Amino acid sequence: MQRLIRNVLVLSTIMLPAITVFAAESEPIPWGYEGDRGPFHWGRLGPEFSLCDKGMSQSPIDLLRSHKIRLDDIQFSYKDAPFHVINNGHTLEELEPLSEKVKSRYPRHGQTVLHFDKDSTIVFDGDLYLLEQFHFHFPSEHTVDQRHYPMELHLVHHNERHEAAVVAVFMEEGKHNPFFETFLEHAPANVGEVIDDHEHFVNPSDLLPKRRSYYRYFGSYTTPPCHEGVIWAVMHDPIQVSAEQIQRFRSLLGHDNVRPTQPLHKRFVLESKF
Numbered sequence: 001m002q003r004l005i006r007n008v009l010v011l012s013t014i015m016l017p018a019i020t021v022f023a024a025e026s027e028p029i030p031w032g033y034e035g036d037r038g039p040f041h042w043g044r045l046g047p048e049f050s051l052c053d054k055g056m057s058q059s060p061i062d063l064l065r066s067h068k069i070r071l072d073d074i075q076f077s078y079k080d081a082p083f084h085v086i087n088n089g090h091t092l093e094e095l096e097p098l099s100e101k102v103k104s105r106y107p108r109h110g111q112t113v114l115h116f117d118k119d120s121t122i123v124f125d126g127d128l129y130l131l132e133q134f135h136f137h138f139p140s141e142h143t144v145d146q147r148h149y150p151m152e153l154h155l156v157h158h159n160e161r162h163e164a165a166v167v168a169v170f171m172e173e174g175k176h177n178p179f180f181e182t183f184l185e186h187a188p189a190n191v192g193e194v195i196d197d198h199e200h201f202v203n204p205s206d207l208l209p210k211r212r213s214y215y216r217y218f219g220s221y222t223t224p225p226c227h228e229g230v231i232w233a234v235m236h237d238p239i240q241v242s243a244e245q246i247q248r249f250r251s252l253l254g255h256d257n258v259r260p261t262q263p264l265h266k267r268f269v270l271e272s273k274f
């Protein structure tokens with residue numbers, strides 16, 4: 001059974017379309033999470049957003065059904081980096097700027113996709129991926145048996161072929177989280193505002209659960225243009241943040257920033273056995 005699943009998964013990888021590369025920047029299309037520019041309308045805001053409606057491998061998904069097999073551990077090698085956060089109106093991101101040449105490789109519609117500059121990497125399925133940024137969603141975008149967690153962290157990576165891997169971490173209400181507290185204390189309150197603080201350093205490893213079992217599937221970005229070909233690793237265990245910290249993040253953002261779950265279609269979801 002395991003061999004069959006892996007063979008199907010390899011075939012799925014070959015069939016998935018590559019993430020589109022934009023050589024030149026066009027005028028961004030406004031999108032959001034509410035009203036006529038919300039998730040149910042993204043696919044009709046412009047032709048470059050058509051995958052949001054028509055894609056067959058979209059994210060997020062509900063993680064109710066999965067196949068438990070032995071998956072390779074994800075090897076995390078995250079480094080300390082200066083605190084650099086932007087409020088882009090859709091989420092709060094920890095990032096470091098890319099050169100203009102590198103930025104031009106990726107679509108920039110509403111959400112800034114920039115580089116984490118301290119050689120923070122993961123090895124996933126034998127491939128090396130560089131961490132570019134991490135950001136948060138309220139509530140969680142992925143669900144487990146239709147259940148949302150209060151928040152979800154996304155750590156976005158790319159390899160040298162510009163293929164994406166996103167590690168997602170659920171955040172549940174519980175103990176006060178010192179790392180998240182540092183993030184909240186330095187988070188910009190205004191859209192477009194950037195906080196650049198080289199006296200404080202962050203290490204994304206502090207936002208990972210101790211146990212590293214995960215769900216694995218092929219999907220898409222959860223924001224427009226909803227490009228597919230993204231490999232997802234959704235951590236099985238959540239981390240804890242306090243109720244007060246959750247509320248502060250929600251107040252900073254001013255709105256929910258979650259896309260509804262998408263149909264699984266014929267995809268497999270694998271769950272690592274630990």
